[in-house]
Amino acid sequence: MLLLDSPSHNAYFNIATEEYLLTRFPTEDLFLLYVNAPSIIVGKFQNTLAEVNLDYVKENEIKVVRRMSGGGAVYHDLGNLNFSFHTLLTDQDFGDFSQFTKPVLNLLNRLGVPAVLKGRNDLLVEDKKFSGNAKLAKKGKMIQHGTILLNSEMEILAEALKTNPLKFIDKATKSNRARVTNLINYLPKETTTEDLKKLLTEEIIQNNPGAERYVLTVDDLNAIQHLVEEKYSTWDWNFGFSPNYNFQKAIKVPAGFIEVHLDVHKGLIEKAKIFGDFFAPEPIEKLEEMLIGQKHENDNLKALFSKIDLTSFFGKVTPDEVLEGFK
Incomplete structure (x- = not known):
């Protein structure tokens, strides 16, 4: 398994990185960590305009990015850690999220956080959501990625995703506005996303003794930036791709x-x-x-x-x- 830590807080770059890695490493298992500056990440099949408070997003310079996987819209900021597992697509149950949420739960449980996987793809603590997870299959590989809300700005989260549900009538996937919480309420107050990165990486290495760190090369960075410019920063992908x-x-x-x-x-x-x-x-x-x-x-x-x-x-x-x- 290769371990990657994104050098960027740019949501366009990090979402593009996930797609780029499918081609760059067609057979290897990967574990990617990244933190985005304020941004809204919408599911592939969502109507972007029905998910975001567009005036608020523009006023606060919050990026809006469509990802490759389905599921609902999520808010990212520097208080949120994102993890992404890439593995070969096998005959395993595509709807089973437990395998790649287990390392997160094991780590948090050891730290005294009573976190559990509940429902299809959410991680909860005391019935409040701190992590949403999504999957996709492409080019013979499967990606499962998720969020970990550590110390996210909840007021901005609520405002950025607020919209009038009566304005749009469509068949796109609507996000579930579940009750959410920050893990900082259950961890030492000085805990940072960098601390979580380190701890989670150690957890992965412990479970995968042959894991090696990989640093993106100049060629990798250029290829990812090209994908940003051609796709992930464009209106056609982030808004125009929306369903009818x-x-x-x-x-x-x-x-x-x-x-x-x-x-x-x-x-x-x-x-x-x-x-x-x-x-x-x-x-x-x-x-x-x-x-x-x-x-x-x-x-x-x-x-x-x-x-x-x-x-x-x-x-x-x-x-x-x-x-x-x-x-």
Whole structure:
């Protein structure tokens, strides 16, 4: 087994690293640890816009990254340690998460933390979740990765993942907003993610005597960065990959009531209907046609609205007021 510790706190880089390692080490067992700066990591099959508080995320410069595995959205920051096991795909039960959560539980139990695996893929302490785990199979290998909330900023976690569930109607996987807790409440207050890294690495070495440390080379780093630029930092992957969905929202502006209905496919607006009690000289169908083919993304729509005289459709409104109806 090879042991890797990511040199980066960039979520784009670390999620890209997981994919890169599938090709770089097609047969070897790996154990990867990484810590991300504030970011939201969404499951592969999720509708990103339905999972994040987009205004809050942008205001606080929180990265949003889609991972390769399914499951729900999670918040990462410097108080959260992420672990990732890579192994050959065998005939073992793909739905069994116990094998690769066991080292985490064994370590925590020895430290006096009453942690358990409960349900399908969550690690809990006193019925509160501190770790979510997900799996994927690709290129003959299986990855199981998970989080360990040590001292994460819970208020930011709650705000970043907050959204209005009535705005979106889709078939994507919705995240389970379980009660969560930090392990710092059960460990010595001075414990850091670096401490956990060291302890967990020692646990893995004890269980795998032949384990060796591997440091990413310059070629590795360049290849990962290329994957970041081509995929993991792009709107097409992180937002456009979202499943088809219907968006609905109603707002009140000085000009009246506006209700927006959108059909969105791969992040692009395919159909738009706008209703309301506003008065304006131009037919609203004209604006609806302008929306077809546009990205359902705030900056893109803001740029579009800045070029249009929206008062001709809604009366006395500003682009920012109308944009609220599309968020």
